Amino acid sequence: MLALKAENISKQYRLGQVGTGTLTHDLNRFWHRMRGKEDPYLKIGETNDRSSKGSSEYVWSLRDINFEIEQGDAVGIIGRNGAGKSTLLKLLSKVTKPTTGKIYTNGRIASLLEVGTGFHPEMTGRENIYLNGAILGMTKKEIKRKFDEIVDFSGVERYIDTPVKRYSSGMYVRLAFAVAAHLESEILIVDEVLAVGDAEFQKKCLGKMGDVTKGEGRTILFVSHNMAAVKSLCNKGILLQNGKLLFNGGVNDCLDKYLVSSIDYTKSKVSDITDRTGSQQVTFSDVYIEDQNGYTINSIFTGQNLKLVIILNCVSDTENVDIGISFHDKFDDTLSYIYSGFQNHYYHLKKGENKIVLLLENFSIFSSLLKIRGRILVGTVESDWPQQALLEIKIEQGDFFNTGKTIEIEAPFLIKGNWS
The missing domain is CATH 2.70.50.60 (abc- transporter (atp binding component) like domain)
Incomplete structure (x- = not known):
């Protein structure tokens, strides 16, 4: 069964303005819509390339994205900064609507897109667990049943009754991820927020996400610049470049394509x-x-x-x-x-x-x-x-030992031996 389906989705932004643009543009859109015609500004705009100066005031953050994700898949979404990864997650999380296209979902979605999303700085960690859980769709009974497990996973028990405005960014993301990870959702969407946590917590989060997909059969969409984490956690990969879908398939092929197609590469001078x-x-x-x-x-x-x-x-x-x-x-x-x-x-x-x-x-x-x-x-x-x-x-870090997993090692060399 499919968990997610994206059908020709695109997202257009107008540079330098809040919203879609000027009153003139909005009236022009309304007039075209009244006559049953398409938005006139969908025909203009430039590719999302942050490194070059454009001539159009419109830019396509995403353009004509199509893919299907099956239930239980762990999908790594990779690409350079500005490729459209976070925009795609916001569309899938229904934080914002696509300019064109449709998104079909099957099941409840929990998303962790930014550090402390849904947290109120004046409220304590305990109060924010209930607040954030409610925002993510958990019932009070469900939060109460999982409360001790959430606090234990976050590792901030000592500060649970302290206002979160006094938390460090690492403590923020610990608590936020703990709530999202323990929500009984069918789809978990995680952006690069794990980079805020320390190495021990990142490892803990990756382990939890691995349990969620392999043990519980839930679907994960994971954006990260840590290729080793993507390789070890995910079985599928989506590669974005300048707002376009460059590859959708097995994670190993996706990573190979990413390394080959990286436009940062220039031959050594x-x-x-x-x-x-x-x-x-x-x-x-x-x-x-x-x-x-x-x-x-x-x-x-x-x-x-x-x-x-x-x-x-x-x-x-x-x-x-x-x-x-x-x-x-x-x-x-x-x-x-x-x-x-x-x-x-x-x-x-x-x-x-x-x-x-x-x-x-x-x-x-x-x-x-x-x-x-x-x-x-x-x-x-x-x-x-x-x-x-x-x-x-x-x-x-790659699959040096051909075991299907990466090995974390704090040394400049890996050694392969024959054990008997």
């Missing part, structure tokens, strides 16, 4: 690095990373098979070229390095441009930001040593 040492007989011209399918990516998972593509430029035909690559964390501390000469692999390069590929199987380094540096030797003579990173790339 290695050729622009001027601070170099060496003879410059052979130099780095470009460096980038491809996945095993040959797509250029700007973010990788631990356990992924990667190709480090190195473009070299030679002044003339050169023999005995030894290529070194080193890996560093965000603080520039060395994690590891490798030279082709370690494996007795010395290159004979032709004059001009040469392409070298280093295959990195089951990538085991984990660092939130990985810096890749390089060095070239011709024989024992240094040819090129750029004094800054050739490439910087994000690393996400």
